[in-house]
Amino acid sequence: MTDLPIWHPPSGRGPGLVLVQEIFGLDDYLRSVASDLAATGYVVAVPELFRRIAPGWSSTHDEAGVAASMQVAASFDPELGRADVLAAMAHLRSLPTVTGGAGLLGFCLGGSLAFAAAAEGDPDTVVSFYGSTVPSSIGELSRVTCPIQFHFGGKDPYIPRSDVAVVEAAVATHPGAEIHVQEEAGHAFHNHVAPMFHHPEAAARAWDLTTEFLRRTLPS
Numbered sequence: 524m525t526d527l528p529i530w531h532p533p534s535g536r537g538p539g540l541v542l543v544q545e546i547f548g549l550d551d552y553l554r555s556v557a558s559d560l561a562a563t564g565y566v567v568a569v570p571e572l573f574r575r576i577a578p579g580w581s582s583t584h585d586e587a588g589v590a591a592s593m594q595v596a597a598s599f600d601p602e603l604g605r606a607d608v609l610a611a612m613a614h615l616r617s618l619p620t621v622t623g624g625a626g627l628l629g630f631c632l633g634g635s636l637a638f639a640a641a642a643e644g645d646p647d648t649v650v651s652f653y654g655s656t657v658p659s660s661i662g663e664l665s666r667v668t669c670p671i672q673f674h675f676g677g678k679d680p681y682i683p684r685s686d687v688a689v690v691e692a693a694v695a696t697h698p699g700a701e702i703h704v705q706e707e708a709g710h711a712f713h714n715h716v717a718p719m720f721h722h723p724e725a726a727a728r729a730w731d732l733t734t735e736f737l738r739r740t741l742p743s
Contacts (some may be wrong), residue, residue: 530558538625628654713726
């Protein structure tokens, strides 16, 4: 994990953030998110989760791209993925340009892995967007000791609203955890290069909540 693509803030220094990919790979969307986070003061690293099964993977953001990405993801080992996320965080912490801690932010597959890594490791803060395995593994929240923020869409066809309610109930009794549900949005609503998913209003609200949370829990 020493050859990670890294984005630096204008100052050249700041807290670290591991940005964890969707099934679409390191694409234009993820690069734009990395740039946005760097512009707000973070040193951002993106591990290539599919490097063992489909090196350099990046797909289109349409039905065909979803199908192809799902096929690649079917061969993905989430335990190795979690290890990759934690290794990327350790690498960030070793860099002289990273000051003030390191956190995780993931979307979709990455949202699931960010939560799993939070339960296993010691990030300083975590943001998890619409991780499909979060509801079924929410018992692991008791192992998370850092601040954590969850985002879901209320009309997500892959994550039923009743499953989101399970996360809401767990978050309500866990100090340092919060959840925000964009009731009118579906899955991957923040992905602005995927017309089939993007919900601009929900994305803007969720991103404002995210950046405020990061400023509060991992100040740059």
